[in-house]
Amino acid sequence: MVGTVFLNRRFVAAARARVSVFDRGLLYGDGLFETLRVYRGEVFALDTHLARLRASAVFLGIPLPRLDWTEIIGALVQRNRLMVRDASVRITLTRGPASPGLVPPRRPHPTVLIVASPLAGNIARAQRRGVRVTLLPLARAADVLAGHKLLNYVPAILGRIAAASRNAFEALYVDERKRLSEGTTSNLFIVRDGHLFTPPAPRGVLPGITRRLVIDLARHERMPVHERTLRVPDLLAASEAFCTSSLIEIVPIVRVDDGAIATATPGPITRLLQRRYRAMVARS
Amino acid sequence: MVGTVFLNRRFVAAARARVSVFDRGLLYGDGLFETLRVYRGEVFALDTHLARLRASAVFLGIPLPRLDWTEIIGALVQRNRLMVRDASVRITLTRGPASPGLVPPRRPHPTVLIVASPLAGNIARAQRRGVRVTLLPLARAADVLAGHKLLNYVPAILGRIAAASRNAFEALYVDERKRLSEGTTSNLFIVRDGHLFTPPAPRGVLPGITRRLVIDLARHERMPVHERTLRVPDLLAASEAFCTSSLIEIVPIVRVDDGAIATATPGPITRLLQRRYRAMVARS
Numbered sequence: 001m002v003g004t005v006f007l008n009r010r011f012v013a014a015a016r017a018r019v020s021v022f023d024r025g026l027l028y029g030d031g032l033f034e035t036l037r038v039y040r041g042e043v044f045a046l047d048t049h050l051a052r053l054r055a056s057a058v059f060l061g062i063p064l065p066r067l068d069w070t071e072i073i074g075a076l077v078q079r080n081r082l083m084v085r086d087a088s089v090r091i092t093l094t095r096g097p098a099s100p101g102l103v104p105p106r107r108p109h110p111t112v113l114i115v116a117s118p119l120a121g122n123i124a125r126a127q128r129r130g131v132r133v134t135l136l137p138l139a140r141a142a143d144v145l146a147g148h149k150l151l152n153y154v155p156a157i158l159g160r161i162a163a164a165s166r167n168a169f170e171a172l173y174v175d176e177r178k179r180l181s182e183g184t185t186s187n188l189f190i191v192r193d194g195h196l197f198t199p200p201a202p203r204g205v206l207p208g209i210t211r212r213l214v215i216d217l218a219r220h221e222r223m224p225v226h227e228r229t230l231r232v233p234d235l236l237a238a239s240e241a242f243c244t245s246s247l248i249e250i251v252p253i254v255r256v257d258d259g260a261i262a263t264a265t266p267g268p269i270t271r272l273l274q275r276r277y278r279a280m281v282a283r284s
Numbered sequence: 285m286v287g288t289v290f291l292n293r294r295f296v297a298a299a300r301a302r303v304s305v306f307d308r309g310l311l312y313g314d315g316l317f318e319t320l321r322v323y324r325g326e327v328f329a330l331d332t333h334l335a336r337l338r339a340s341a342v343f344l345g346i347p348l349p350r351l352d353w354t355e356i357i358g359a360l361v362q363r364n365r366l367m368v369r370d371a372s373v374r375i376t377l378t379r380g381p382a383s384p385g386l387v388p389p390r391r392p393h394p395t396v397l398i399v400a401s402p403l404a405g406n407i408a409r410a411q412r413r414g415v416r417v418t419l420l421p422l423a424r425a426a427d428v429l430a431g432h433k434l435l436n437y438v439p440a441i442l443g444r445i446a447a448a449s450r451n452a453f454e455a456l457y458v459d460e461r462k463r464l465s466e467g468t469t470s471n472l473f474i475v476r477d478g479h480l481f482t483p484p485a486p487r488g489v490l491p492g493i494t495r496r497l498v499i500d501l502a503r504h505e506r507m508p509v510h511e512r513t514l515r516v517p518d519l520l521a522a523s524e525a526f527c528t529s530s531l532i533e534i535v536p537i538v539r540v541d542d543g544a545i546a547t548a549t550p551g552p553i554t555r556l557l558q559r560r561y562r563a564m565v566a567r568s
Contacts, residue, residue, distance in 0.1 A: 002384070007305060018302035019310060021291060021397050026303065027376065029313035029436040037530045039565055045530070048493045056432040088531050090384065092311065094435070100286070100374065100401050113305050117384050123532050127558060130536030130550045131453030133467065133527070135516065136443050137460070145438060148340040151378070152313040152436030154429060159420050169415030176421070183417065185319075209332045232419065243417070246321045246329070247372050248407050252414035266414045274411060281323055 004079040006072050006114040009065075011079065014115075023111055024104070025094025028153035031111070032056050033092045036073075038116065041083040043073050053093060060154070061161075062095050062110050076116045086119045102153065102160040102185065146181075147207060156184035169251065170243055178231045183243050186251070187211035190230060191240035191269045200227040210244040210277075217276045223269070232256075240267030249281075250274045288363040290356050290398040293349075295363065298399075307395055308388070309378025312437035315395070316340045317376045320357075322400065325367040327357050337377060344438070345445075346379050346394050360400045370403045386437065386444045386469065430465075431491060440468035453535065454527055462515045467527050470535075471495035474514060475524035475553045484511040494528040501560045507553070516540075524551030534558045 002014045024030035034049040050069060057064045073089055080087075092113040098105045159171035163184070170183040180188055181199055187208040189198045196218045201207045218225050235241055241253040241261050250273055252266035286298045308314035318333040330353060341348045357373055364371075376397040382389045443455035447468070454467040465483055466472055471492040473482045480502045485491045502509050519525055525537040525545050534557055536550035 002306075005305060014306070017305040019305055021289060021301040021303055021376075021399070022286075022298070023310065025435055026307065026310045026378070027317075027374075029434065031435045032433050033311075033435060034433060035530055037533075042568075044565055044568060045493055045497070048496075049530075052433070052491070052493065056434075059432060088384075090311075092305075092435070094310070100372075100399065101404055115305070115384065119531065120385055123535070126453055126535045127533065128550070130538035130548070132451065132539035132541075133454045133456055133537050134447050134450045134452035134541050135458050136446060136455040136468075137458055145442075148343060149316050149318060149336070150313065150340075150436070150438050151309055151315045151317060151376070152434070152438060154434050154436060158429075162420060163418050166418045167416065168418035169410055170417045171420040172417055174419050174421055184420075207336070209329055209336065212332075213329070246319055246333075247403065249321075249411065251407070251410045253417050254414035255416035257416075257418050264414075266412070281328055284326070284328060 002080060002115055002117050004076065006076055006112070008112060009067075011075070017113075019111055020097040022097040022100070023094055024096065024098055025092070025111060027100075027151070028102070028157060029151045030060070030104070030154060030157055031062070031092060031094030032060065033090055036089045036091070038077055038082060038087040038089055040086070041074070041077050043070070043077070043089060046070060046073070049091070053091065057093060060095070061104065062093060062108060064093060065110060065112055067112065072114060073116070076114055080116050082116055082118060087116055088119055089114065089116045102157050103164055104157065104161070147201070149206060159184035166257065168257070174232060178233070180230045180232065180235060182206060186243035186245040186248060188230070189214065189242050189244065190235055190238035191267060192234075192238050194223065194269070196223055196225045196269070197228050197230055197234070198225070199230050208244060210246050210249065213280070214244050214250065214273060214277065217273055217280065221272065221276065236261070238262070240270045242270045249277055286364060286399055286401050288360065290360055290396070292396060293351075295359070301397075303395055304381040306381040306384070307378055308380060308382055309376070309395060311384070311435070312386070312441060313435045314344070314388070314438060314441055315346070315376060315378030316344065317374055320373045320375070321403075322361055322366060322371040322373055324370070325358070325361050327354070327361070327373060330354060330357070333375070337375065341377060344379070345388065346377060346392060348377060349394060349396055351396065356398060357400070360398055364400045366400055366402060371400055372403055373398060373400045386441050387448055388441065388445070431485075433490060443468035450541070452541070458516060462517070464514045464516065464519060466490060470527035470529040470532060472514070473498065473526050473528065474519055474522035475551060476518075476522050478507065478553070480507055480509045480553070481512050481514055481518070482509070483514050492528060494530050494533065497564070498528050498534065498557060498561065501557055501564065505556065505560065520545070522546070524554050526554045533561055
């Protein structure tokens with residue numbers, strides 16, 4: 001279908017157009033795109049699309065390479081023989097390849113991909129006759145998606161950038177009702193009166209594997225564990241708090257922005273669970 | 285940092301490991317990942333991670349290739365000389381390369397990428413001393429992100445699959461308060477008493493370029509246009525409705541699931557705006 005694409009300053013045969021597996025677009029969904037319509041060789045509203053792309057690129061901190069977009073897209077349309085039919089052009093911009101890790105490199109080498117393809121489907125008929133649409137519950141979709149480890153990590157990337165700028169190890173998501181869900185790459189636990197609490201998995205929380213293991217370890221120590229809605233005041237009033245993930249295992253939270261959790265030192269239950277976790281790893 | 289990766293049934297030098305620019309992981313964020321910890325050459329909780337990956341792959345409809353994961357990851361750790369230090373392993377699964385278009389191919393050729401790298405940062409110190417975290421408003425993040433055309437298109441892909449299975453042209457997102465925001469790849473307008481209504485751009489809606497042009501065209505025709513919260517009953521009670529995007533331009537909505545919009549035929553204002561839009565394209 002597509003014969004030639006434009007990739008990083010060159011026209012390349014589609015079959016040979018490849019990007020590094022370390023491209024942040026692939027690993028984290030760290031990028032943007034624009035879809036434009038081409039009418040018999042003429043691209044429509046290019047400046048407006050580029051303005052939106054540029055504004056979003058500034059928002060994400062991805063430098064947009066300077067290119068002669070009109071000429072490149074014109075050449076692409078010609079090379080793919082799309083001069084006499086209607087076509088679409090997609091511009092994809094990613095933060096480019098980088099070493100693994102959520103926080104972006106200071107000097108990214110962005111990837112620019114431009115693909116021109118024939119317009120799919122019978123749009124003229126849809127425009128003439130009208131169409132049927134269906135309704136999709138947005139909140140349910142968001143909750144369902146939160147349970148899967150999707151490639152889209154832009155919220156986590158932005159969270160990590162915010163955390164780094166505030167000299168914090170992790171950022172915890174809070175909804176408009178002050179409910180805590182999870183961190184960018186970790187689950188949250190708090191301790192109060194010898195009980196362990198963590199936000200419930202079904203709603204907006206990834207069912208973390210370390211989270212599950214910690215719950216099991218705590219129950220094995222006869223510690224009551226509750227999956228319950230937690231709010232910011234619960235965290236600030238906790239006697240201990242910690243976050244968990246496969247990589248960091250169990251990390252004590254001693255401060256939330258400028259507020260201290262209890263005495264701002266790792267608590268005894270957190271340290272006990274750290275020891276038990278390490279012992280479990282050693283046994284495995 | 286990383287010397288060798290595993291990509292699609294082969295070990296490949298990291299510098300030469302590439303995927304097609306048509307990989308749906310890159311174009312749409314259409315994929316999943318798992319991050320595992322390796323303790324001195326031993327990967328921890330592999331079965332649990334694979335079970336979660338498998339469950340999410342079933343959810344997305346991506347077939348998970350059969351591989352000897354233990355052997356591959358073991359070999360990868362060895363080849364990258366990570367036997368005597370702590371490391372992380374990331375498994376990335378995408379729906380693989382396909383022709384452009386949101387609806388996935390019936391027989392995908394998934395991409396499997398496995399990368400082993402040294403553990404970054406001083407995690408042991410964080411575990412011992414505890415850390416500071418910061419709070420991140422989730423709802424605001426979601427709203428802010430909705431204004432940018434990010435690569436993450438999994439919600440749109442799922443919406444399009446749902447639409448196709450219900451024989452609908454487009455799926456419209458509805459929140460828990462029955463508010464309509466936009467379609468998977470289009471903006472929404474309704475007509476009532478000669479006035480045009482569309483959900484406001486700042487909240488959860490991509491500022492569509494065609495949306496903006498249609499608003500301007502309508503105002504030029506002295507038609508009052510209101511950016512206002514729209515709910516499902518507003519849509520069902522509309523005299524006309526349509527969706528807009530660069531590719532489809534203006535497409536009349538005549539049915540919402542089993543409900544008809546007015547007489548279930550494209551209305552006069554929709555048709556007028558279609559003509560004006562086409563005239564504008566012809567002039568440009």
